[in-house]
Amino acid sequence: MKIAVLGTGMVGETIASKLVSLGHEVKMGSRSANNEKAAAWVKKAGPKASQGTFAEASSFGEILFNCTSGSGSIEALEAAGRQNLRGKILVDIANPLEFTKGMPPTLFVSNNDSLGERIQRAFPELKVVKTLNTINASVMVEPGRLPGAHAVFVSGNDVEAKGQVKQILEGWFGWKEIIDLGDITTSRGTESYLLLWLRLWGALGTPEFNIHIVKKG
Amino acid sequence: MKIAVLGTGMVGETIASKLVSLGHEVKMGSRSANNEKAAAWVKKAGPKASQGTFAEASSFGEILFNCTSGSGSIEALEAAGRQNLRGKILVDIANPLEFTKGMPPTLFVSNNDSLGERIQRAFPELKVVKTLNTINASVMVEPGRLPGAHAVFVSGNDVEAKGQVKQILEGWFGWKEIIDLGDITTSRGTESYLLLWLRLWGALGTPEFNIHIVKKG
Numbered sequence: 001m002k003i004a005v006l007g008t009g010m011v012g013e014t015i016a017s018k019l020v021s022l023g024h025e026v027k028m029g030s031r032s033a034n035n036e037k038a039a040a041w042v043k044k045a046g047p048k049a050s051q052g053t054f055a056e057a058s059s060f061g062e063i064l065f066n067c068t069s070g071s072g073s074i075e076a077l078e079a080a081g082r083q084n085l086r087g088k089i090l091v092d093i094a095n096p097l098e099f100t101k102g103m104p105p106t107l108f109v110s111n112n113d114s115l116g117e118r119i120q121r122a123f124p125e126l127k128v129v130k131t132l133n134t135i136n137a138s139v140m141v142e143p144g145r146l147p148g149a150h151a152v153f154v155s156g157n158d159v160e161a162k163g164q165v166k167q168i169l170e171g172w173f174g175w176k177e178i179i180d181l182g183d184i185t186t187s188r189g190t191e192s193y194l195l196l197w198l199r200l201w202g203a204l205g206t207p208e209f210n211i212h213i214v215k216k217g
Numbered sequence: 218m219k220i221a222v223l224g225t226g227m228v229g230e231t232i233a234s235k236l237v238s239l240g241h242e243v244k245m246g247s248r249s250a251n252n253e254k255a256a257a258w259v260k261k262a263g264p265k266a267s268q269g270t271f272a273e274a275s276s277f278g279e280i281l282f283n284c285t286s287g288s289g290s291i292e293a294l295e296a297a298g299r300q301n302l303r304g305k306i307l308v309d310i311a312n313p314l315e316f317t318k319g320m321p322p323t324l325f326v327s328n329n330d331s332l333g334e335r336i337q338r339a340f341p342e343l344k345v346v347k348t349l350n351t352i353n354a355s356v357m358v359e360p361g362r363l364p365g366a367h368a369v370f371v372s373g374n375d376v377e378a379k380g381q382v383k384q385i386l387e388g389w390f391g392w393k394e395i396i397d398l399g400d401i402t403t404s405r406g407t408e409s410y411l412l413l414w415l416r417l418w419g420a421l422g423t424p425e426f427n428i429h430i431v432k433k434g
Contacts, residue, residue: 101329106328106329107328110327110328110409110412111323111324111327111328111412112318112323145433146431146432146433147431147433147434148431149431150431179417179420179421180420181416181417181419181420182416182419182420186416186419186420188412188416189412189413189414189415189416189417190413190416192327192409192410192412192413193409193410193412193413195327195328195405195406195409195410196406196407196409196410197406198406199398199399199403199405199406199407200396200398200406200430202398202399202403203396203397203398203399203403204396204430204432206432206433208432208433209430209431209432209433210430210431211428211429211430211431212428212429212431213417213421213426213427213428214363214364214365214366214367214426214427214428214429215363215421215423215425215426216362216363216364216423216425216426217364
């Protein structure tokens with residue numbers, strides 16, 4: 001499959017490398033066609049890997065992964081061009097983290113709105129599925145790094161798109177506990193959970209953790 | 218031990234009944250000395266149970282449980298009277314839920330502040346320990362209702378007070394997975410998690426669930 005990974009950070013590189021290792025053709029998109037981090041990744045990842053602008057990557061990809069920083073997501077998708085987004089699934093992993101007001105970061109949108117919703121509203125031609133945003137990059141593509149069962153959530157308005165993303169999570173990445181929270185407004189839940197996630201990172205001393213949902217009987 | 222439970226709702230009644238069943242003397246506090254819900258509880262809970270105003274309950278209790286609605290917590294503690302709060306631990310179970318803007322509720326404080334912090338700032342004579350606010354009332358006092366391990370968090374500035382609350386959680390209520398997140402600012406994490414909790418309730422169809430923290434090896 002031809003896949004676009006938007007963003008050259010830790011999450012983008014981890015997702016892109018995993019997808020290449022599964023045999024997919026991956027184009028990593030960034031602001032400029034010759035981004036250095038993307039070039040370094042392409043060199044490392046081999047012949048199935050390529051790089052380009054947000055527009056080139058989005059045109060290339062049959063499905064798109066949003067691994068940009070939350071503060072840059074809308075701008076990146078505008079740069080991608082609506083004609084390159086039409087009808088495609090956007091797996092939205094970004095979080096609306098605000099790093100300019102001290103540590104730990106806060107959220108620049110929360111409570112009665114979310115980044116997932118903002119993206120879906122701004123780009124109705126996309127099928128936005130929010131997922132994987134509650135987990136450290138290393139665990140996203142290899143849930144078996146942690147012992148036992150633990151959860152990943154999906155939020156989105158398009159039921160069929162969520163079904164495809166669930167297949168990716170399960171079949172490609174190995175997720176077993178996949179919880180469909182509902183429509184894209186449920187992104188508020190997983191994005192706000194980041195505020196607990198950040199404190200748990202501090203308390204546990206590692207970002208390599210996750211939550212398992214324990215339910216009665 | 219003499220204990221004040223502030224609030225007559227589901228959480229207050231559940232906590233108060235559990236404490237009485239453990240042999241403690243519990244005074245349920247509310248706005249008026251003859252609150253009907255408190256009277257019904259006293260009748261049911263027996264000779265160790267009593268009721269009174271917020272001030273009477275706080276004067277009576279060696280330790281206080283804040284089970285008021287989040288929107289009424291500051292007012293309730295003002296009514297309690299500072300002389301009745303001085304040096305005492307407040308186990309703060311309240312959440313800043315805003316029910317006036319449609320369902321599911323939002324939070325009236327979040328992200329860069331929390332109800333726990335607001336209470337601690339407004340009442341420096343109290344040792345505020347935020348805990349149990351991430352769990353349904355029935356599970357708070359009987360974690361064994363759910364299978365396997367699952368977590369409760371504590372947040373507070375006073376290390377000794379947190380130690381005492383951990384003993385209550387473990388020894389009285391039966392909690393095994395108790396995670397100290399840090400100072401009272403970490404209440405932002407657990408209060409914001411409520412936005413995920415509410416969506417999980419919707420997805421799972423029951424409020425009787427909790428999260429277990431899964432950490433790398």
